[in-house]
Amino acid sequence: MKYVILIYSSESYWENLSESEREAILADHGRMQEQMRADGAFLGAHRLMDTPTASTLVHRDGASELIDGPFAETKEQLGGFYLVECDDLDQAIGYARIISSDKGSIEIRPVMFSVD
Amino acid sequence: MDVTLRAAYPKALATLRRVCGELQQAEDLLQDAIERALTSWPRDGEPDDAVAWLVTVGRRRWIDLQRRQALHRDYQLAQVDDTVNASGPECFDRSRINDDLLRLIFTCCHPALSRSAQVALTLRVIAGLSVAEIAAAFLVDPRTLEQRITRAKRKIAAAKIPYRIPADSELPERIDAVACVIYLIFNEGYSNGNGEQPLRVDLCEEAIRLARQLHHLFGKHPEIDGLLALLLLQHARADARTGSDGELITLEKQDRSRWNLPLIAEAKVLVEQALQRGQPGPYQVQAAIAALHCDADHAERTDWAQIADLYAILGRMQANPVVTINRAVALLKCGERAQALSLLDGLRAQTNLDQYLPYHVARGAALAQLEQRAEALLAYQRARELARNAAIIRHLSGTIAELEN
Known part of the structure; x- marks a missing residue:
């Protein structure tokens, strides 16, 4: 069963961290990835650029408009995601807990299907 | 016969869930088995072991369905299913029944489900109440409740919420969640008052039944025993809580001769034994407080000093x-x-x-x-x-x- 682990946090939070605080967070990610690889669960990790670099195509009344910025202006933004292969939800939640010292929210969502 | 079926329901369901691997499917299989029981039991008499009977019938039906599906799909799978049949109903494993039931309880009370979904599922799946009964007890629209249960079951299947007893490291937290669901069920019955509507199921009694079941399944778990004791002590005072006009009577003014003494005695043994195990927890402390209230033959003779101390202990466990x-x-x-x-x-x-x-x-x-x-x-x-x-x-x-x- 595939799951995505979606990591949301405020972009300013990350920017305001000190070097050592960032290293601590990255170390948690490193530990999580190591665990995923050891379990054969790791399928990919993707860190996204910040939302000012996003473009959103909005369809309205048969016309489409390109908007500068993310889909929704929210306090926390999607910053990156992992794709993992797990036996069940608890396993995926277990990985997410390793990085939960990172401020923000982590959404765990099952994948319906994938096309390679 | 209704009593037998209700008592057998959760265990049979839990075992069928293991057999077929999916909750909704297990419920359908059990429903089918119950319908057969309703026709054959009055004729042939009740079986000695209702759980085994229901599981065997449900399992046969499952193998049947599998085989039929396989025939539709391809011939090879049908042959695989013959091996399932060979190890079929005869190897009904009694020792696994309790573990199966625990697994199912932990699935229903999984933290990835909202508390309201946990409560609804537990009452539907473990207590075996109908959607209409649960909706009436919680004073919610049956359609809303049906939707809540359907959504929860869909999430269990789609997100693959596991069917297993949690690892030791997670166990205390997960047991707390189960206890919390049972306590909420009890409280709902307690605060709504009972007996106003004869059609409403008594949620307090359902909660006690569930707590008793956990008490047996977990052996001697101090917090589960504390929970059971707390529910028994509160329930023991239920009759004295309302006056002739249905008005609420506070603890101080209750006619203590109307308290249920056998329930109080049972609960006190539970609390004392639980506390002796030296792992105090919020339910044990609350039960100890309730027991002190029940000890006083008159409100004025309540041991308030000790109750104040226990509340201080409780406050350190859960700041509230x-x-x-x-x-x-x-x-x-x-x-x-x-x-x-x-x-x-x-x-x-x-x-x-x-x-x-x-x-x-x-x-x-x-x-x-x-x-x-x-x-x-x-x-x-x-x-x-x-x-x-x-x-x-x-x-x-x-x-x-x-x-x-």
């Missing part, structure tokens, strides 16, 4: 303004007025309790006993503004009138 208020009330009862008032005033700084009636009542009582009349009056007036129940408004008006004179 309600616990602090209860502790203050207990302190007030044993004459520690200044300490009670300072606890209550301390709360005001931390939490917004302006809307919470018991807070103002407790504060009013403390102030009145300390002869701070004007302040006491203000507190009681605020309480009266918040009160919605006619009897409580009457009572508060009486207190206010006394203070004004």
Whole structure:
């Protein structure tokens, strides 16, 4: 069963961290990835650029408009995601807990299907 | 026969869930088996072991369905299914029944489900109540409840919420979640009052039944035993809680001869044994408090000093303004007025309790006993503004009138 682990946090939070605080967070990610690889669960990790670099195509009344910025202006933004292969939800939640010292929210969502 | 079927329901369901690997499918299989039971049992007599009977019938049906599906798909799979058949109903493994039931309980109370979904699922799947019964008990629209249960089951299947007993490291937290669901079920029944509508199932009794089941499944788990004791002690006072007009009677004014003594005796043994194991927890402490109330043959002879101490312990386990208020009330009862008032005033700084009636009542009582009349009056007036129940408004008006004179 595939799951995505979606990591949301405020972009300013990350920017305001000190070097050592960032290293601590990255170390948690490193530990999580190591665990995923050891379990054969790791399928990919993707860190996204910040939302000012996003473009959103909005369809309205048969016309489409390109908007500068993310889909929704929210306090926390999607910053990156992992794709993992797990036996069940608890396993995926277990990985997410390793990085939960990172401020923000982590959404765990099952994948319906994938096309390679 | 209804009693037999209801008692067998959760265990049969849990085992069928293991057999077929999916909750909804297991429910369908069990429903089918129950229908067969309803026709064959009156004719042939009830079987010695209803769970085994239901599982065997359900399992046969499952193998049947599998084979039919396989025939549709391809011939090879049908051959695989013959091996399932060979190890079929005869190898019904009794020793696994309890583990299966525990697995199912943990699935229903999985933290990835909302609390309201956990409660609804537990009542539907473990207690075997119908959607209509649960909806009526919680005073919600049956369609809303049906949707809640359907959504939860879909999430269990789609997100693959596991069907297993959690690892030791997670176990305390997960047991807490199960206990919390049972406590919520009990509380819903308790606060709604019972017996008003004859058609409503008694949620208090359902919760006690579930807690008893856990008590047997877990062996001697102190917090589960504490929970069961707490529910029994509260339930023991149920009859005395309402007067002839259905009005609520507070603990102090209850006719203690109407308390259910055998339930109290059973609960006290449970609490004492649980506490002796040296792993105190919130349910055990709350049960100990309830037991102390039940020990007093008259409200005035309540051991308030010990109750105040227990509330202090409870407050260290779960910081909660309600616990602090209860502790203050207990302190007030044993004459520690200044300490009670300072606890209550301390709360005001931390939490917004302006809307919470018991807070103002407790504060009013403390102030009145300390002869701070004007302040006491203000507190009681605020309480009266918040009160919605006619009897409580009457009572508060009486207190206010006394203070004004």
